[in-house]
Amino acid sequence: MDKKGLAAAALAVRSLSMDAIQKANSGHPGLPLGCAELAAVLYGEILSHTPEAPDWVNRDRFILSAGHGSMLLYAILHLSGYKITIEDIKQFRQVGSICPGHPEYGITEGVEATTGPLGQGMAMAVGQAIAETMLAARFNTPEFPVVDHYTYVLLGEGCLMEGVTSEACSLAGHLKLGKLILFYDDNRITIDGSADLAFSEDVAMRYESYGWQVLRGSMYDMDGIRSLVEQAKSDLRPSFIMLKSEIGHGAPAVAGTAKAHGAPIGKEGVLEAKKHLGLDPERFFSVDPEAYACFEVRRKQLDENYAKWRKLFDTWSETYPEKRKEWDIFHSGKVTENPVFAEYKPGDMVATRTASGAALNVMAQLYKGLVGGSADLEGPNGVTLKPADDYSPERPWGRYIRFGVREFAMAAISNGIQLHGGLRAFCATFLVFADYLRPALRLSALMKTPVIYLFTHDSIYVGEDGPTHQPVETINSLRLIPDVTVLRPGDAEETGIAWQMAFNHTSGPVCLILTRQTIPVYEKDDPDWRNTIACGAYIVRYGDVSPEVTILASGSEVSLALRAAELITDRTIRVVSVINRELFASQPAVLKNMLTGSAPGIYAAEAGTACGWETLVTSPGHIFCISRFGESGPGDKVAEHLGFTAENLAKMITG
Numbered sequence: 304m305d306k307k308g309l310a311a312a313a314l315a316v317r318s319l320s321m322d323a324i325q326k327a328n329s330g331h332p333g334l335p336l337g338c339a340e341l342a343a344v345l346y347g348e349i350l351s352h353t354p355e356a357p358d359w360v361n362r363d364r365f366i367l368s369a370g371h372g373s374m375l376l377y378a379i380l381h382l383s384g385y386k387i388t389i390e391d392i393k394q395f396r397q398v399g400s401i402c403p404g405h406p407e408y409g410i411t412e413g414v415e416a417t418t419g420p421l422g423q424g425m426a427m428a429v430g431q432a433i434a435e436t437m438l439a440a441r442f443n444t445p446e447f448p449v450v451d452h453y454t455y456v457l458l459g460e461g462c463l464m465e466g467v468t469s470e471a472c473s474l475a476g477h478l479k480l481g482k483l484i485l486f487y488d489d490n491r492i493t494i495d496g497s498a499d500l501a502f503s504e505d506v507a508m509r510y511e512s513y514g515w516q517v518l519r520g521s522m523y524d525m526d527g528i529r530s531l532v533e534q535a536k537s538d539l540r541p542s543f544i545m546l547k548s549e550i551g552h553g554a555p556a557v558a559g560t561a562k563a564h565g566a567p568i569g570k571e572g573v574l575e576a577k578k579h580l581g582l583d584p585e586r587f588f589s590v591d592p593e594a595y596a597c598f599e600v601r602r603k604q605l606d607e608n609y610a611k612w613r614k615l616f617d618t619w620s621e622t623y624p625e626k627r628k629e630w631d632i633f634h635s636g637k638v639t640e641n642p643v644f645a646e647y648k649p650g651d652m653v654a655t656r657t658a659s660g661a662a663l664n665v666m667a668q669l670y671k672g673l674v675g676g677s678a679d680l681e682g683p684n685g686v687t688l689k690p691a692d693d694y695s696p697e698r699p700w701g702r703y704i705r706f707g708v709r710e711f712a713m714a715a716i717s718n719g720i721q722l723h724g725g726l727r728a729f730c731a732t733f734l735v736f737a738d739y740l741r742p743a744l745r746l747s748a749l750m751k752t753p754v755i756y757l758f759t760h761d762s763i764y765v766g767e768d769g770p771t772h773q774p775v776e777t778i779n780s781l782r783l784i785p786d787v788t789v790l791r792p793g794d795a796e797e798t799g800i801a802w803q804m805a806f807n808h809t810s811g812p813v814c815l816i817l818t819r820q821t822i823p824v825y826e827k828d829d830p831d832w833r834n835t836i837a838c839g840a841y842i843v844r845y846g847d848v849s850p851e852v853t854i855l856a857s858g859s860e861v862s863l864a865l866r867a868a869e870l871i872t873d874r875t876i877r878v879v880s881v882i883n884r885e886l887f888a889s890q891p892a893v894l895k896n897m898l899t900g901s902a903p904g905i906y907a908a909e910a911g912t913a914c915g916w917e918t919l920v921t922s923p924g925h926i927f928c929i930s931r932f933g934e935s936g937p938g939d940k941v942a943e944h945l946g947f948t949a950e951n952l953a954k955m956i957t958g
Contacts, residue, residue, distance in 0.1 A: 304347040308597025309525055312343035312382055314580060315590045317553055319381070320374035321576060322587045323395035323402070325567045330396060330404070333550040333563035334372025336576075337522065338457065338488055341546065342379040344525040347601055349532055351452060353609040354384035354602065357412050360634070360724060361452050361612055364415045364431050368424030368458040368468075369488065370405040371565070376414065377402045382590070382598050385413040389588050408722065408750045416722055417750045420742055421458075422465030423715045425485070428456040429471045430719020430728075432483040432541075433694070433704070437674060438633075438725050440699035442626055447619035449612075452482070453536070459488040460498045463506060467743075470712030475541050476514030479696040483541040484532065485515075488522070490550040496561045510543040522548035553580045633672040633725045636753075636809060642669055644799030651795065652821040655858070656759040658795035659817050660685030662802035663729070663757075667691070667702070670806070674720065675729035675755075676704035678713050683819075684731035684759050710736050714743030714756070721752040727806070731757035733765075734816060735774040737781060747812035748786040754812045755805050760819040761791070761858060762910035763942060769935030779914040781814050782885055791816040793843070793861030793880045794824045800833055801882060820938055822859045839886030840898055844868055846877035852956055853877040853902040855919055857884065860908040860927075866949035867908075871957060877902060888919060908952055910942075927952045 304312075316339040324330035335342075345365065346352075352362040367376050374395065381387040387401065394400040401411045405419030415431070418424035432454040439450040462468050475483055487506070491498045507517045516538045520527045528546070535542030551563025554576035562568070568576065577584040620627040632639065645661045647653060667673045667688055674694070677684045687703075694701035706713040710732050717728040730740075737744070737758055747754050763773045782789050788808055792801040798817070805813040828845040835841035840855070844865060851874040856864040861880045868876035877900050881887050887895070899905055906925040907916040913928040920926055927947075934941050942948060 304597045304601055306525070308593055309340075309343045309347050311591040311594035312347055312379070312597065313339040314582065315382060315594045316342050316375060316378040317580060318577065318582055319378040319392055319588060319590070321554070321568065321573045323374050323377075323392050325570065325573050326393060327396040328567055330374060330567060331371040331565050332374070332554070332568055333492070333557070334369055334459065334488060335375035335378065336554055336563065337490055337548045337550045337552045338372070338375055339552075340523050340525050341457065341486060341528060342375050344528050345455065346379045346383045347597065348529060350455070351605070351608060353605040354413070355606055356609060357385065359609060361450060363453045363455065364428070364723070365455045365457075366416050366424045366428045366431070367406055367418055368422065368428070368456050368462045370418030370424060373402070373404065373406050376406055377411070380411070380413040382594055383413070384598060384602050387411065387413070393588060416719070417746055420746065421461040422468040423743060423746060425456055425458050425462055425468045426471035426712050426715030426743070427719035427722060428454050428483060428485075429475045429480065429712070430716035430721075431723045432475065432480040433478065433716065434720045434723035434726055435482060436480065436699040437694065442630055444619070444623065447615060447622070449616050449619050454483050456483070456485045457488060458485065460491065460493055460502055463487070464502055467711045467715055470709035471716060472510065472515070473513050474707065474709060474712060474716070478694075479514070479539055480541045481539040484535045485541065485543050487543060487545045488548050489545050490548045492550045492559070492561055492564060494561060494564050507543075507545060514540060516540045516542045518542060518544045520544065520546055522546040523552070555579055629671070632670070636672070636727055638666070638669040638806070640669060642666060642799070642803055645795075647795045647824040649824055649826045651824040653795040653824060654818050654821045655792055655795060655798045656685040656817040656819060658798035659757060659802065659815060660687065662799045664689055665799070666802055666806055670727065672726045673729065674702045674704065674726050675717060675731070676706050676713075677731035678706050678710045678736070679708045680732055683733070684757055686729075686731045686757060706730070710739035711743060714740035714747070714754070717754045718743060718747055718750065718752050721754050722750070727753070727755070729755040729757060731759070733760040733772065734758035734777050735760070735772050737774070737777055737814075744781075744787065744812060744814075745784055748784055751786065751811045753809045756812060756814045757817065758814055759817045761816045762818070763929060763933040763945065763947065764818065764820040764859065764910070764938035766938035766941060767935055770932035773933035773941075775911045775929050775932060778816055778909070778911050782915055786811040788813045788883065789816060789885070790814065790882050791858040792882055793856070793858055794822060796824055796827075797836070797880065797882060800836055804837070816858060818859050820859070823862050825862060825865055836882055838890050838894060839883035839888075840879050840881040842877060842898060843880045844876065844878035846900070847875040848900065850875045850877035850900040850902045852904040852906065853879060853899040854906045854908055854952075854956075855879050855881050855899070855916070856908040857881045858909070860910055863949050863952065864908050867952040867956065870949060870953040873957070884915065884919070904956070906956060910947060925955070927955055
């Protein structure tokens with residue numbers, strides 16, 4: 304693209320951004336004004352992509368980690384030919400708009416990830432870069448590089464201050480992700496004022512210590528940016544390109560100040576800026592025809608590049624039909640045969656984390672695109688893949704990722720892997736540390752990415768580690784997040800089915816809640832329980848067609864409820880395993896009544912807080928739970944100390 308066309312595109316990004324933010328009377332003009340040249344040269348010359356096929360698997364990815372600057376992205380996507388019209392831009396930040404306040408995956412064509420919570424976009428980009436190397440190692444041949452693309456990120460001081468960025472970039476350097484290129488909007492301004500108020504570290508030295516290549520340039524030197532990207536591509540390390548910039552560039556009323564960051568610059572400020580930039584101050588939502596014309600030429604080039612790749616891919620498919628077959632399986636995300644899980648018999652004592660490890664390996668054998676790891680807890684979480692290499696620079700085909708003690712980055716990176724396509728991601732840690740990764744799990748739910756989260760050590764039975772590691776409140780806090788599926792299997796047999804349920808659920812994240820302690824495999828009175836469980840619960844102990852009492856229990860408390868039922872001899876007791884409480888609660892009344900037997904006394908048992916069970920029991924006093932933090936000691940002794948025993952559940956029921 305010629306320089307005049309790029310300049311026109313940069314002006315259009317500034318003009319559209321100012322107008323949209325002013326019309327909405329809400330937004331962040333500083334970044335779009337300050338980074339317009341980067342957007343123009345990136346989409347005008349550097350990125351390999353095509354609006355004709357926005358989901359092209361071999362496209363370069365661009366993630367705006369500083370998601371508050373969303374108008375930069377909407378404006379350049381509009382110019383590039385994606386399905387964002389001027390009318391859409393006029394509806395910026397309005398209900399139902401495809402130009403929401405922060406970029407949202409699945410809402411806007413060309414948006415690669417939901418960003419806004421600072422730093423997570425950077426971490427997801429690491430996941431996308433990991434996925435590229437994994438798939439390239441799996442499918443490329445010397446003559447057919449069918450997977451060969453880059454991941455680009457734009458972030459600012461806010462992202463750099465968030466801890467998740469440090470976690471993710473440290474891992475990216477360790478893994479030598481050479482196709483990851485990060486642009487730093489180096490304007491030294493945050494919402495409160497100068498970044499120096501709270502941020503005085505040597506950022507370049509920090510990234511050098513991570514093992515990144517560090518390069519420097521100007522945000523307003525498009526030839527220089529192009530040259531820096533070429534230099535970045537020639538290095539095996541990830542690249543950190545520091546571009547000195549001015550927030551609000553081109554708007555004299557706010558340029559270089561915090562006033563440009565988080566609020567419209569005002570009608571007078573917009574008029575002044577347009578005059579300063581040589582734009583017609585009386586025209587709004589206007590684009591120089593030269594900008595459109597240049598991007599039309601660019602689209603033809605991009606379409607030709609895409610057509611060349613299609614030809615390459617078709618020839619590869621003919622030459623390597625087995626690889627193509629595997630490719631299709633990877634990208635379908637489906638298994639071609641029913642899993643056969645380990646067999647257990649009643650009375651076997653098995654921790655559900657152990658049963659999960661066995662089920663994980665069954666699923667991993669059926670679907671080779673299942674990849675993931677834990678936050679330095681491979682053994683305790685039971686997530687060893689057998690056989691599978693560790694993912695590393697030397698073994699990019701490896702499927703097990705050693706995330707290190709980086710829970711937040713682990714989850715965000717898993718989101719990035721999932722967003723990339725072609726793989727299914729899982730990650731694991733102790734349940735109590737779900738609090739460390741919760742913001743990424745929330746984005747999983749928002750984006751509907753089907754990451755599988757494995758949370759072990761799920762209750763007071765963790766024991767000696769004490770209350771810091773006994774997550775009495777955490778299960779319910781996960782259930783509170785919309786579109787998060789929480790599965791808590793009650794024994795080893797249920798755990799295999801839970802894994803199958805998790806893998807088949809593709810419209811959002813799934814949390815598998817697993818025990819550290821061994822618990823018994825129990826008899827199941829429902830002969831069709833493997834199918835019934837799909838509604839969130841099934842009958843373990845029938846009791847009677849019209850039981851006097853039904854106990855709803857989850858996880859390790861199913862066996863506790865069964866022991867309590869044996870202690871009660873003067874009334875009929877039904878026990879129901881509730882693997883997914885919210886799914887069970889959403890069932891029609893007739894189905895819930897069938898499962899509970901419409902018992903006059905319905906109780907619930909779970910080794911955690913009572914929140915959420917109230918709507919399923921017949922009285923608030925019918926919830927057997929734990930409403931305090933635990934203690935340090937052997938798990939069974941802690942439960943006894945807290946009064947959480949089958950005997951006490953039986954006493955609650957019998958009065």
